[in-house]
Amino acid sequence: MMDKALIPEGVKRCPLPVFGIWLLVLLAFIGWGVYAGVAVLIQALHLTGLNDYFGFGLYITADLAIIALGAGAFFSGFLYYGLSRLFPALKELHKIINLAVIVGFVCYTGALAVLLLEVGQPLRAWFGYWHANVHSMLTEVIFCITCYAIVLVIEYVPIILSNRKLEAIRSARVFGHTLHDLMAIFALTGTFLSFFHQGSLGGVAGVLFARPFAYRTGFFIWPWTFFLFILSAIASGPAFTALVCRSMEAVTRKKLVDRSVYELIAKIVGTLLSIYIVLKIVDTVYWALFQSPQFGFNLGDYYRAPYGMWLLFVEIIVCGVLPTAALLYPRTRQSNIVMFLSFLLACVGVTINRFVMTIQAIAAPVMPFDKWEVYVPTVYEWAPIIAMIAYCALILSLSYRYLPLFPREKELNPTS
């Protein structure tokens, strides 16, 4: 292999040509998305399926979902660097923490790139810092996403510097190790920022006091959706990291982490999901039976095909209650199929939630003589989203090939 010198010592990687073909496939998708994105920037947003009824669409939904799924980074960091001193069992997360950081990094940077397409005047995007409206949840989002993306870069750098070739350079090694020693500080800063960031994304919908579907009362300046978004993100984020790890194991046909890591994540996800789903049900009941009637709405006003009541059922029961139950019971958790299916359902559930709070929230008409409209995204919206996923896969593939991501890989896969 031509790139042998770059590959971590003692582990096996696929031949370079095979890896090259895989990269080309990913690059083709990225190229397609970049082409579509540039077209949107040059020719404007009329290329999308957005309109004056659906001011937000696929870009925002995908961003909200990918950022929630990337929450595994900050939350695993918080558990490992922050809480493992009190709960030594959490030390097990050490085996997957590098992957969690990279998943977070790709999710956040990918989301940032798509966000730039979303604004009608991208060259003015910096006005968000300059003319900031402190009352706007979007301002909180802009500041938190920027700061946290910087923290993620700082967290990713020492992992990159642990590459064999780079380690050989003294200054790079010292810099990498120094950063590594400071990691607990960055991880906890990141946790703080990301809690706010996830929350403010929930706040974006919850503060819309003239949109009864989205509006929620709350605590101090934050609507309940602020807290629900944090909870759903920290519940599904680690599940997503575990799924990514499992997919890498399937592709590489290797064992990358001990099953005990998955077992621990299953317990964490199950516990958090149970808290989340109980609060979500309470929130939904209050919203449906008490809050909405005050505004002249009943539950039936909010749902109409294709945005039917099934969304509520799938989100709360199929992707909430079922995986919670499966992950909390040790017997069901023991089955790999059930465990990973539950992880998948949790991730689908959070994605549906973000869809509902973005698109369904504005599909339901507020004026009584208004018509229901349906939003259909165009290829100019799908392509950048698919490219974003390909970009995530690309960075993960490169990181896996050239960086020692999994501390137990060598022992778990002895090369004879």
Added chain:
Amino acid sequence: MSEQGHKQGAVRFGMVIDLDKCTGCMACSVACQAENNISFREDESNKLRSISWMEVFYLDNDQDYANYQYTYLPRPCMHCDAPHHAPCTFVCPVNATTRDEENGIVGHIYPRCIGCRYCIVACPYHARDFNWWDPAWPEPMEAMLNPEVSPRMRGVVEKCTFCHHRLLKARAKAFLEEQDLYEVTYMPACGEACPTKAISFGNLNDAESQVAKLAKDPRAFRLLSKLNTEPKVYYLSKHEWVRKQGDKHFQNSNGNKRG
């Protein structure tokens, strides 16, 4: 501080639209389009992307023939007076849309708007439109644009301003004539164009003004007032079904709410 929760000047511009007089001729809409340099496209069939500051809605009572009734409802921006913020001004991340607490007009700073469309999502009245294309006017219309109103660039949001430029003009005149600037009233283009005089406009805080009196008329109602948006546009209708529908508690003959 007023009971609205924000500092208020003595003036609160508002509008009253008498639906019993409105014939649905859309002169208001056309006048608004011309006055405010609203761009349009050759094919305007996609109404979800056409810009219309004064949109005329069609309401009916959902009854069968003989009992069937309908009305037109012109909808400008409501210049919501909700405490602290209008739904849209509350959410704008860059303060590109703000309410002037001196007169209650919700304005829009086009060169500052980043086009995130959060305000569009926040407004329950669909009063805001996005510029999906570069604005263009067919020859020779570009030479006929109103020099008092700046055209908007693509990628920003726009909406009814209560013809704010007319207020500025009226105040400039009052200033030259050494009159009290806060006594000045004016008429937006829609009200001027309405052939049946269905649209009144003025200072809602002036108890003697026509709008203040009409706003207290037993026929008066506001759109979706249950949402606490505090619209400064009032409607008049002698039909109870119109008033009820406007505030979202309309029941049809089956007892179902219309959506």
